[in-house]
Amino acid sequence: MSSATSTYQNLRVESRGAVTVLTVHRPDVLNALNHATLTELEAFALAFLDDPAQRALVITGAGEKSFVAGADIKELAALDAASAEAASRFGQRVFDRLERSPKPVIAAVNGYALGGGCELALACHVRLAGENAVFGLPEVTLGIIPGYGGTQRLQRLVGLGRALEITLSARRVKADEALAIGLANRVVPPAQLLDEAVQLATTITRNGPLAVAAALEASLSGSGLRIEDGQRLESARFGLLAATEDMHEGMKAFLEKRPAQFKGR
Numbered sequence: 001m002s003s004a005t006s007t008y009q010n011l012r013v014e015s016r017g018a019v020t021v022l023t024v025h026r027p028d029v030l031n032a033l034n035h036a037t038l039t040e041l042e043a044f045a046l047a048f049l050d051d052p053a054q055r056a057l058v059i060t061g062a063g064e065k066s067f068v069a070g071a072d073i074k075e076l077a078a079l080d081a082a083s084a085e086a087a088s089r090f091g092q093r094v095f096d097r098l099e100r101s102p103k104p105v106i107a108a109v110n111g112y113a114l115g116g117g118c119e120l121a122l123a124c125h126v127r128l129a130g131e132n133a134v135f136g137l138p139e140v141t142l143g144i145i146p147g148y149g150g151t152q153r154l155q156r157l158v159g160l161g162r163a164l165e166i167t168l169s170a171r172r173v174k175a176d177e178a179l180a181i182g183l184a185n186r187v188v189p190p191a192q193l194l195d196e197a198v199q200l201a202t203t204i205t206r207n208g209p210l211a212v213a214a215a216l217e218a219s220l221s222g223s224g225l226r227i228e229d230g231q232r233l234e235s236a237r238f239g240l241l242a243a244t245e246d247m248h249e250g251m252k253a254f255l256e257k258r259p260a261q262f263k264g265r
């Protein structure tokens, strides 16, 4: 079954051309992520990655108030030391699958992106924020810390000093500030948010998919490497792309003044 047609209890999946729109759908709890939803998210991610017709993903939350309000606190309250560590590892694994996706993943942050919701947005490659977006890591107010990658990804995006201030104070970061510190790529009126995210995703799908995948891999893997090693990785990917039909098509199309028809090989 394709990622676009699978049915899930807490996710809604819709295709817009080559772009999949995934909506986290637990409106009664502001789309909080319980274990069942994370399990579905992982199954969805695997199906999406396997679906050659779908070339980009937009993630958003149901309703007008919240992207994802975090991990489900009712479930967290029942965890002990061993199960909490396992739950954290599981959430990290699911979000890692999205971050390591060779197809671009864009968050359309339509309201609260708190705790695990902020961490989900951080695992996406690009974050578009509605004017009503509110980011934050309130975990320390609950006596825990971010467990789905937040202590690692936020500092890489906004710098350690800002990340520590946000994490330790648990304060909320509104859309304008998120834009100013690089947590959001753009701020958009709420009514246009999803369309703008789909439009950006569609623009990316017109580019060579192997090149997009290689740019993602070189950038993401490189961010954890010394610059010399990152540049070696870049050259290796640059070399591999030169052996693809897509590269020849891209350059030929430029010289012939026409749009390229990439085939992903």
Ligand code: CAA
Pocket: 028, 029, 030, 032, 033, 069, 070, 071, 072, 073, 074, 076, 091, 112, 114, 115, 116, 117, 119, 138, 139, 142, 145, 146, 147, 148, 150
């Ligand atoms: N888990 C479970 N239920 C949640 C939830 C969450 N993360 N966030 C909201 N809800 C539920 C509320 O309990 C409420 O349910 P009831 O109607 O049954 O009372 C419903 O959603 C609506 O929420 P509110 O009435 O609180 O709505 P509000 O507009 O007054 O406030 C909010 C909105 C500021 C987002 C507030 O709901 C809130 O603070 N939510 C919790 C945010 C949070 O702390 N997230 C971090 C969770 S921990 C985590 O994510 C750990 C990790 O890193 C893995």
